[in-house]
Amino acid sequence: MTNDFTGRTVLITGGGSGIGRACAQGFARAGARVVVAGRGAEPLSETVTLVREAGGTAHAVPADVTRPEDAAAMVAAAVERYGRLDIAVNNAGVFAPGPAADLDHDTWNHVLTTNVTGTWLSMKHEIEHMRRHGGGTIVNIASNLGAHVRIPGIAAYITAKAAVSALTRTAAREYVGDGIRINAVSPGPVDTPMSLLPGETPEDRADRLKTALPIGRVARLEEIADAVTWLAGDRASYLVGHDLLVDGGAAA
Numbered sequence: 001m002t003n004d005f006t007g008r009t010v011l012i013t014g015g016g017s018g019i020g021r022a023c024a025q026g027f028a029r030a031g032a033r034v035v036v037a038g039r040g041a042e043p044l045s046e047t048v049t050l051v052r053e054a055g056g057t058a059h060a061v062p063a064d065v066t067r068p069e070d071a072a073a074m075v076a077a078a079v080e081r082y083g084r085l086d087i088a089v090n091n092a093g094v095f096a097p098g099p100a101a102d103l104d105h106d107t108w109n110h111v112l113t114t115n116v117t118g119t120w121l122s123m124k125h126e127i128e129h130m131r132r133h134g135g136g137t138i139v140n141i142a143s144n145l146g147a148h149v150r151i152p153g154i155a156a157y158i159t160a161k162a163a164v165s166a167l168t169r170t171a172a173r174e175y176v177g178d179g180i181r182i183n184a185v186s187p188g189p190v191d192t193p194m195s196l197l198p199g200e201t202p203e204d205r206a207d208r209l210k211t212a213l214p215i216g217r218v219a220r221l222e223e224i225a226d227a228v229t230w231l232a233g234d235r236a237s238y239l240v241g242h243d244l245l246v247d248g249g250a251a252a
Helices: 018-029 041-053 068-082 105-132 155-178 202-212 221-232
Strands: 009-013 033-038 057-062 087-090 136-141 180-187 243-246
Touching (some): 018 041, 033 068, 057 068, 068 105, 087 221, 136 221, 221 243
Parallel strands (some): 087 136
16 A cells, blocks of 8 residues: 655755655656756756656756755755645755764764755745645655764764754654654665775675575665655654654664
8 A cells, every 4th residue: 555645845955865765756657747856957857857757747956955054045946837835855965984083174064064954944944834834754864874883994974874864753742743753764875885995896795695684685775765764644643753764674
């Protein structure tokens, strides 16, 4: 049984590739009108083309979620285009390796600003609209690395994603009374370049994960998108402040 998003508008940040693109395709297949936002105009255009070629409805809005004016503008653009904003998926994020004391200030700041401040700014403007228009649903993309699993060598990313999880649960309590459900999905390794170790090929990764993960493989993009669309839909209507692990048993 699947959700029907016919007539609803979904805004997805980081929609030019990976999880964001897969979510755009998943929501569109379920009838939603999709707005994808991100820094790269060409990748966003590719996502829109894929959605439209499959019979869906999509629109691209170039935006840098670390800029307050861009975060406000992408919400306004979604509403101007389709008349409403019902669902937001805050997926934009970056990764950088490095142990805590070995990170330089610029790298630390970039990871925290993009992953945490970018999520907060996006939520700020999404919530402002939803509070005035009867509510909505927000799904933030966190990670199993952070609130659930810690490993050495990626201190900034782990800190940032733990903060996204905490922000999600705090905001969920703050705005559920306004009819806004806020939750998170925390993926494990996904079939994107981010899950490759330096110099590693997809084949190398597959061999590594056969023993490193209980499920023995990387997640398919559609598996994460399915979790996001389910959490955003009416069939998950009683879930508030939940951080849904989709990590093949890594944090079990």
